[in-house]
Amino acid sequence: xxxxxxxxxxxxxxxxxxxxxxxxxxxxxxxxxxxxxxxxxxxxxxxxxxxxxxxxxxxxxxxxxxxxxxxxxxxxxxxxxxxxxxxxxxxxxxxxxxxxxxxxxxxxxxxxxxxxxxxxxxxxxxxxxxxxxxxxxxxxxxxxxxxxxxxxxxxxxxxxxxxxxxxxxxxxxxxxxxxxxxxxxxxxxxxxxxxxxxxxxxxxxxxxxxxxxxxxxxxxxxxxxxxxxxxxxxx
Numbered sequence: 432x433x434x435x436x437x438x439x440x441x442x443x444x445x446x447x448x449x450x451x452x453x454x455x456x457x458x459x460x461x462x463x464x465x466x467x468x469x470x471x472x473x474x475x476x477x478x479x480x481x482x483x484x485x486x487x488x489x490x491x492x493x494x495x496x497x498x499x500x501x502x503x504x505x506x507x508x509x510x511x512x513x514x515x516x517x518x519x520x521x522x523x524x525x526x527x528x529x530x531x532x533x534x535x536x537x538x539x540x541x542x543x544x545x546x547x548x549x550x551x552x553x554x555x556x557x558x559x560x561x562x563x564x565x566x567x568x569x570x571x572x573x574x575x576x577x578x579x580x581x582x583x584x585x586x587x588x589x590x591x592x593x594x595x596x597x598x599x600x601x602x603x604x605x606x607x608x609x610x611x612x613x614x615x616x617x618x619x620x621x622x623x624x625x626x627x628x629x630x631x632x633x634x635x636x637x638x639x640x641x642x643x644x645x646x647x648x649x650x651x652x653x654x655x656x657x658x659x660x661x662x663x664x665x666x
Contacts, residue, residue, distance in 0.1 A: 432497035433473065434464045435511040439519055443529045447652040451532045451559065452519055456539040461485040462516040462546060465493065468536070470513075472496055480513075481537065488513050516543060520552045532557045532579060540568040548573070559604065563594065570599050577601040579646065581628060584609025592621045602626050602646055607635060615643040633658050 432438060434452055442450040453466040457480060471477030474491035494511040501508070516533070523531045533543055533556060540558070547556050558569045559579040566578045578598070582591055584606035595603055603618050604626030618625040626646030630636050636647060636655055640662065649655050 432494040432508070432511055434466055434514070435493060436514050436518060436522060437511065439514075439522055439531075442652060443523070443526060445653040446656055447529055449530050449532050449557070450523070451534060451648065452516070454516060454533055454535045454539055454543060455480045455537055456542060457485045457488065458482055459484045459486075460542070462539060462542055463488060464514045464516055464519055466536070485515070517546060517550070520547065520550055520555065523555050524550070524552055530555045530557060532559045534558070534560050535562075535565050538565065540565050541572060544569065544572040544576070547576070557601075563598075566600065567598055574599060579604050579624075579626060582606070588614055588617060592618065592623070595623060596621065604628050604646060604648065607639065610639060610642070610644065612642045619643060630655075637662075 439450050452464045455463055455465060455468065457463055463480060463485065465480060468481060469477055469479055470491045470493065473493045473496040475495040476491055478487060478491060480488065489512050491513065492510040493513050494508055498505065498508045519531060523529060535543060547553055553573065553576055557577040557579060558566060559581055560566055561581040566580055569576055569578050578600045579602040580595055580600045581604045586605065591603060602624035605614065607627045607630050610627055615625050624645050625643065627639050627644045628648035630639065630647050630649050631651055633654060636658060647655060
């Protein structure tokens with residue numbers, strides 16, 4: 432189930448370079464990992480995350496939606512609680528390959544960066560989102576933490592590259608629908624890593640990889656890593 436500790440452990444186990452999580456702040460100031468502001472899509476009850484305490488959110492089984500969508504039993508897919516950001520960071524810090532990209536879904540960057548620094552987790556962490564204000568905050572608070580700026584398929588690339596250069600971002604990640612070889616070359620020539628979101632088709636992955644895309648957001652990392660292993664070695 433998405434945004435749960437088993438999901439993150441699975442991402443680490445398959446060898447993903449990064450796992451991504453979504454972040455909210457609860458009413459009592461806890462940094463919790465969940466994609467939506469409300470729990471109705473993934474859980475067995477519908478609460479507003481920002482208006483609930485963490486104790487209240489712990490009563491929600493956030494594996495419910497996944498179990499229903501996949502036809503799994505409660506034995507094969509046990510109940511899951513909404514994890515704290517700290518729990519995910521401590522999990523990731525137990526190994527050396529996989530890092531975690533934090534996507535803030537509200538203005539909680541300062542609290543997240545403070546937690547990362549308190550755990551000395553900077554080298555395991557990056558941030559990504561399309562919200563420029565939030566991504567600028569990351570660089571203001573922790574210039575050493577990489578920022579992967581998410582953009583749409585038809586974004587103004589010239590303007591985006593100027594902003595990314597001014598703010599010290601590391602990567603531009605475009606929606607796959609707008610990626611062209613010319614855009615890939617422009618982003619790389621400007622000194623940035625080029626990424627694509629969200630790619631779940633293997634043929635599209637292979638095409639974009641050939642065109643020079645370096646960073647892929649996907650829901651199927653195991654398949655992509657297996658496919659990548661068959662690609663010719665770079666010359």
